[in-house]
Amino acid sequence: MTIAIVGGTGPEGSGLALRWAQAGETIIIGSRDAKRASETANKLCEKIGAKRATGTENKFACADAEIVVLTVPFEAQAEMLKHIKPSLRPGQILIDTTVPLAAGVGGKPTRTLGVWQGSAAQQAAELVPEGVAVVAAFHNLAADLLNQDRPVDCDVIVCSDDKQAGKRVRELARKIPGVRALDGGKLENARIVEQITAVLIGLNIRHKGHSGLRITGLPAESYEN
């Protein structure tokens, strides 16, 4: 499976790339700047001691991938989706990790913006070609935790209107050591999952930590399907 990370030189994108490359996946780091993308990919290969990542401009990265992961800030999301749209094709999965933080327009990172469609993920769904399955996930999994050298202590809530795509993304999430992935239902539910990130950021600021989320009280198979 080849995974393109759009915005893959940023902290969240490179953190996901690191974890999936360590798990044996093939990664294409995407960036506005192909040279930076290559440099990030080379560093990643060096770090894990295996040639599992390459780097290129975002649009080219998407063309060669089965799964495209969008990890740019909210204020760049719509523009980036329009930019990569010609490279997207039916059958691909687009994982949207975007959180509409007010920080993106000069506000606080503990506040969020209202998105007309309900959530950043639903905005993404409007902007991809027909046949591309949009899955919202990884909002609550901090870059700092991904880039640490130990398992994370976090659950990932996955929302999608495409059940098969959601299942594939949950399987992908579970390749990150420590992650339990849960079916969060329809894509519209992403509006809440996205917002949880602002609460976690507030807790991090207040308590100087790297907070994550665990969901308790569900049968074991909930975390496995």
Next chain:
Amino acid sequence: MTIAIVGGTGPEGSGLALRWAQAGETIIIGSRDAKRASETANKLCEKIGAKRATGTENKFACADAEIVVLTVPFEAQAEMLKHIKPSLRPGQILIDTTVPLAAGVGGKPTRTLGVWQGSAAQQAAELVPEGVAVVAAFHNLAADLLNQDRPVDCDVIVCSDDKQAGKRVRELARKIPGVRALDGGKLENARIVEQITAVLIGLNIRHKGHSGLRITGLPAESYEN
């Protein structure tokens, strides 16, 4: 400390009453129907084998309490606050547990309503007399878990503009076995904490469980202050 539970005959209210009575607090069960309130209080006393609860009409319940806990459904919240307002006085703490679920107006329990003030808690803050500190908490702690005979596996995120009141409510939350309480910052943050409940309800429906929330990755003292 005397705690009045407005809507105390409902599942969430009676669950909180049970846990706090077991911890040695004095409880006044409030209800629209004083007789039902008394019956619920008597059952509670029988269950715990101690005379720590009485029951009366909501307005009378509030008059005698230092802490008032509002556990009515969202669609009854504003009306109830107007009803009890004459009994509220400066120095009291009002704990708002309200979640604006769309189910309240015939929609789904996995969807929420937009509240003009931003959250049910902020709506409450508009409706109490000056000097009453509003604290938002316990949204994510399911009645089913409170009414079980074992510790809960849940964190409680507490939001308030009154730091002292927030601290008191965190201390009160910790009297429920298993609860870790966290400072969720200002009351405005309740808008997200309230919404998390809809995600948990969705998980419960999908996976037939009683889900709760744990926050990971924070220093131990975050859960103690």
